[in-house]
Every structure is written in C-alpha cells, then in structure tokens.
Amino acid sequence: MSTAQGARARARIEVTAAIKDEARRQLAAQGAARLSLRAVARELGMVSSALYRYFPSRDDLLTALIIDAYDSLGESAEAAHDASAPPFERWISVCEAVRGWALDHPHEYALIYGSPVPGYTAPDTTVPAAARVGLLLIGIARDAHQGPAPGRPAMADDLRPEAERMAADLAPDLPPEVVTALVAAWAQLYGLVGFELFGQFNRVVEDRETFFRHAVGQLARGAGLASGPR
Amino acid sequence: MSTAQGARARARIEVTAAIKDEARRQLAAQGAARLSLRAVARELGMVSSALYRYFPSRDDLLTALIIDAYDSLGESAEAAHDASAPPFERWISVCEAVRGWALDHPHEYALIYGSPVPGYTAPDTTVPAAARVGLLLIGIARDAHQGPAPGRPAMADDLRPEAERMAADLAPDLPPEVVTALVAAWAQLYGLVGFELFGQFNRVVEDRETFFRHAVGQLARGAGLASGPR
DNA sequence: CACAAAAGAGAGCACTGCTCTTGCGCGGGC
C-alpha cells in the first residue's frame, strides 16, 4: 500500500468526487429532475455504464447530493453564527444565512426542502446532516434561556404531553413551551424561505429581505428570544 | 348547431376531462415526475400522439392539473369556513382544512407548493386559483378588525414602506401591521404543512394535529386575531 | 351532398435509466 488503502482506492475517491461535482453543476443549472446520469458521464468523458460502478442508481447519486447540500447549508448557517452576539441577533443571522444559502442554491434547496423527488424517500443517512440547522437554533435558544426565565404565558393543556415529549427528545434543559415554539419557528422559517424561492411572493412581497428579517424576528420572539420593542 | 357549440366541441370537452382525470389518478398514485403522457394515453386506449391534440405538451397538462389543485384546495378551505363563527375559530378551521387537504392529496400539494417541477414555471393563468386561500385569510382578518382595533405594537421603521405597499395592494382597509403579519402567517402556514407532509417532522413531532392547531393559533394571534389566553 | 377541418393512428427521433457481456490494464501478492 503506497498511501492509505492504495492508489486504486484513491482514484476511486477522486472519480467519485468528480462525478458529484459534475452532478452538482447540472443540478444547479437545471434542477434535480433534469439531472441525467448519461449527461454527467458524457461530460466526464466516460461511458454511462461506467458511472454505475460508483453510484448504483440515480437515486444514490441524488442521496449523496442531498447530504452534501444539508452540510453546505449547515456550514453556512454555522459560519453566520457569531457566538459572542446576543441570542436575538444570532437567531436573525442564522435565519438570514439560511435564506441566503437558499437564494444562492435554489435547486439544492428545492432538493432538500421542496417536494421530495417523487418515488424517492431519503434514507436515514441524511438525518445527521439535516439536523445541523435545527441544533443551531436550539443552541441559541438555550443560551437565551440561561438566565432567569422571562415570563412566558401558560400552555394549552392538550399540547402539554406532546410538548414535554419533544422537550425531552430535543432539549431537556429547555422549558416545553420554548421547545414547541422552537420547532414551529423552525418549520415556519422554511415556509418563508420556500415561498420566496418558489415564486409565491411574486407580486405580493417586494422588499423581501426586510420582510424576512421582520418575520424571523417575530419567530424569535415567539420562541422567547426577547429583544427590544419591535 | 345541435347543442351549444356542437357535438364536436362537447366531445372535446369530455375527452379533455377524461385525460385530466386519468392524469390526476397517476399523479396521486406516483407523483408529478412519474406522470407520463404515454401512460395516460395507453390507459385511455388512445395512441400517445392523439393526446397532443388536447394538451400541446406535458407541461400544459401539468398546468391544468395545478389550476385544478389550487381550486380543489380553495374549495376545501372555503367549505371549512363557517362565516358565523368568531374569526379566531374560522382561522383555525381554514388552516386545518388546508392541512387536511394536503394530507389527502400529497402529490397535488407537492405540485403546487413544493418545489416547482424543474424546468417549469407556472404561467399567470394559475394566479386567480392560487389566491383563493389567501383571500379567505384576509377576509377573516378583515372581520376580526371590524370593531375597535385592538392595541397593536408599533412597527419597525424600515418595514413601514413595504408594509404600506402590501396593505394598499391586498387589503387597503386593514392596518399595514396586520397585513404584514397576515402575509407572514400565510407563508408560515405552508411551512408547517410542508414540513409535516415531506417528512421533516419524522421523529420530531408526534401529535401533529395538536401541534398544528397550536401553531396556527399562534399565527392567528400574530395577525391580531385575538382570542382567550393560550 | 361534398368538402374542409378536426381527430386518430403509426412510425420515427433523440433522449433517459439501467443491465449484461466483453475485454483491457493496472495493483499487489508471489
């Protein structure tokens, strides 16, 4: 073995990466449904059947791209995360990073948060990568609730069991009310981003950046990340 | 002319409807990307090229299905709308109707609110049908703000121009703060529905109905539809 | 009744994902 696991394995890794790169290029250019194994192979100067040695099916290639997309998004969000800023500002920054990433990578965003490619169900492999943004938001909320808990209204009785279950799963150190609001805010964040990205805001919202910043600010308040008067 | 516009036109309408019905069946069964013109034609006992006399392309068929889906969703939402109930309850009912329709028609929901079918951009034809749910929500908010306006916090200065523009466009009789919150709530509603439908809540939210009712209740409060203590 | 317009049939093109068989060449055990 020359280097770790020999030269053959290295070549394999390189070819695999080249395939993913070219696939990502096509994905960004035309979207997931138009991603064609044959076109990728053609562009790489190989014959289509050779590509199946690296990805047993188109879905497997897509899965690899999905994981990469989750990671890329998670990285952007984490990079936007200045741990020294107050929680409210950090929340806004992370949300804006998510929006920015989505606008920069619309087809990749559609791949992971739009309708799943029909006939395709993401394997559990994607779970850890998918959780990164959520964990980041939870972390911010945790910091915000370090000190004495700000007064929060009571919760409806019928929600309490589910809220406590979610809190136990996601953040046992946070009050169930906060965890509930956090999960809702998480989903709603993607509603805002998706509507903008998929054209639902056309002819409705013009100054989308301002609108977005305001809306995610409200989400933060809903999750108990207090701030000055709106 | 035997009947209005002749029998030929009637036959055309019937065949068009039959094509859409079969297409909708395939859509519901397998999703948009697997919808095949040839399969539809086969099922209908016609040859594929004949189908192009009715829909010039696959995208045109999809557009027809999209409009129908918007209308079906709008109808469900309007049917759930008991005009005599107080606004807050009406809001909840409409939101639950949207969620229910989405769970009943996942692929159609994905078609209209998921990632747009790549390479496809919806023509303006779809706009009126798409607006139905939004108009319904605006109407509810209007009723809620009939009486003396409940106290609402001030709005950030940078949002004011956009808020006033949106209000002028969508509901000149409503305060800009409310219109802004309404638009945000509208987008966030679909974030909640989409996350549940597309599996993002798997292993996170269990009692989704309760969670949803609570979350849209918060949205309503954000839009100034006051109600009892949460 | 005749004729033109509308609809259907069928072949064909270029493309897709995927499989199978064949042959080449390089890596690694001897």
Add this chain to the structure above:
DNA sequence: GCCCGCGCAAGAGCAGTGCTCTCTTTTGTG
C-alpha cells in the same frame, strides 16, 4: 520483477419517455 486477477471501462441493448411528422379516417357544416 513478473504475471495473474480483479477493478474498471466500453459498448450494445432493452424498455421507457416527450414530441413531431405524415397519412388516414371521421364528422360537422355550408
């Protein structure tokens, strides 16, 4: 250092797709 075997690529081929073109049949109407 040699040579074998395995990893890999190549190519043909299958079944399917959207869409176009031409030709024939049907049918409503002047």
